[in-house]
Amino acid sequence: MNPITIFKQTHLSNLFFQVLAGVAFTFLAGYFVPAVGAIAEILFFGFVVIFGIDLVLIFSKKEAVSGKRFVPKRLSNGDENIIRLQISNRYNFGIRAEIVDEIPHQFQIRDFSIPADLKANETQEFTYELRPTERGEYDFGNINVFANTAIGFIKRKISTHASQMVPVYPSFIQMRKFEMYAISNRLTDVGIKKIRRVGHTMEFDQIKEYVRGDDVRSINWKATARANDLMVNQYQDERSQNVINVIDTGRVMKMPFEGLHLLDYAINTSLVISNIALIKDDKAGLVTFSNNDSVVVKPEKKRTHIQRIQEALYKVDTNFLESDYERLVVSLKKHVNQRSLVLLYTNFETFSSMERQLPYLQRIARDHLLVTIFFENTEMTKLLHKEASTIGQIYTKTIAEKFTYEKKQIVKALNQHGIQTILTPPKELSVNAINKYLELKAHGLI
Structure with missing residues (x-):
């Protein structure tokens, strides 16, 4: 093997330096006690011989260890995704190994490693989970294995070229979970409340x-x-009704909760609702809006339509500007001609911010059944349950109570103007949105 390659792949272990330090200490003691000096020479000679044996063993094969990575074609945003590694030991003896997979930089995990003991000519499989919190392209690097023999003086770094790019899409794992329950009419099993039917169609x-x-x-x-x-x-429920998910991509949706931005919670729920609507034989559509460009996917009934919605959601991103609700009104009038259920995902932190947009919301509500969905600030909710013991904590808790009260006032004001609302913690968005959709269908309002 090339000496340069051997030099690059050789990593001296902690054990090597500990034993070397012990030999050096013996030589130091031999300076004062001559009898110990002879022992030190024997120890040093033995150390060199064992090091040489370890070096020969660990580099006895060129392709000593190989690795394969099995990653899904795409990862699901906000969910735990399983990654599998297959490591093969081609030595004729067992080794201890430290497996270091070069995971995408977005995860910012700098201490990732998997310890393993591999027998002679053995192949083992290892799994770990990754939870992405942003959509986009994620690049995996090489699979590195630091192998050492039972002696343990040298760790040999063996790298397997395994670079690959994997896209992260809106949460299709969550979509499939709710799809399974929707098909079997078991949505109540995952926390969807049973809706009492007030009226029914004649079908x-x-x-x-x-x-x-x-x-x-x-x-x-x-x-x-x-x-x-x-x-x-x-x-049967009435079918072929339009269900339009409208997502605000302005700065209010940039706020993060538990790793995910509000925009990603809205995107994941939009995918779930669209899929359930198609299962229920309704038409699903998508509209995004901000201060300039918008994305429009017109409502359709085909089951394959979910792919178009998923691709459109994959590319949606937010900005730091205030959204233009007048642009939304124009967009809905232009692209949606039939009365529809419009699920508007946005966020109002103050009553005045809602009041500025209220005229536009009323105009949408005249033509469609509008459900305005916005979010509880769960961090403020935590503050409300903490006991205040200092002046600063009392001020903080008072401000938190003020903002929480304003959220409730926003709900009350919208309801008074005939606009349906959902005020929800981000993590419970999907369940609460599905509840509202089923409730409105049960009441024959769409």
Whole structure:
């Protein structure tokens, strides 16, 4: 093997320096006690021989260790994604190894390593999880293995070229989770509350047993007499309704909570809602707005339409400017001709910020069923539950209470103007948005 390569791959372990220090200390003692000096020479000779044996063993094979990385074609934003590593030991003896995968810089993990013991000619698989918090391209580097024999004086760095780029998309893991429950009508299993149906369409579906909360007007008395139990007619929801997710991409959506920006919470939920709407045979669409450019995906009913929405959401980004709600009104009038359920993801921190946009929200609500979704500041909520013991803490808690009260006033004011609202913690956004969608369908409002 090339001496330069050997030099580059050789890393002396802590054990090497500890033993060398011990030999040096023995030589120092031999300066004062001559008998110890002879022992020091024997120890040094043995140390050199063992070091040579270790060097020969660890470099006895050119391609001694190899590695493979198995990464999904795309990662899911905000979720734990499983990465697999396959490491093969081609030595004829067992080794201890430290596996260092060069993970993308976005994670800022600088102490990543996996310890392992590999037997002779053995292949092992290792897994770890990564949770991205930004959409975009993530570059993985090489797989590095620091291998050493049982002697442990030398660590040989063996690198496997494994560079690859993986895109991070809006949370398709969350989308699939809710899709599974929506298909099997088990959304209540993941915290979606059961909505009592107030009215129904005239499209008959099936006869089923009466359960508490069913509309008594739907009781089928003939079927009840035959079954000797209360039976009711079940009707299908109205279909082919427009469900438009409208996302504010202005500066108010830049605020981070638990690693994710509000924009990413909105994007992940928009993907979930769009997918469930398509499963329910509704049409799903997407509109983004800020102060200049906007993205519009017109509502369609095809199941493949979710791919277009996902690609559009992947490219959405926010800026530090205030959003133009008048531009949103114009965009909806231009691209959405049918009365639709409009889920508007934005954020109002103060009552005055909502008042400035209220005329535009009222204009949208005249043409569509508007649901304004904005976020609780969970950090302020934590402050409210802390006990204040100093003047500074009292001031801070008072300000937090003021902002929390303003949020409640915003909800009240919007409801008084006939605008539906959702005030939610960021982590509970998907569940609360699905609840609202199902509730409005159950009430026949869309």
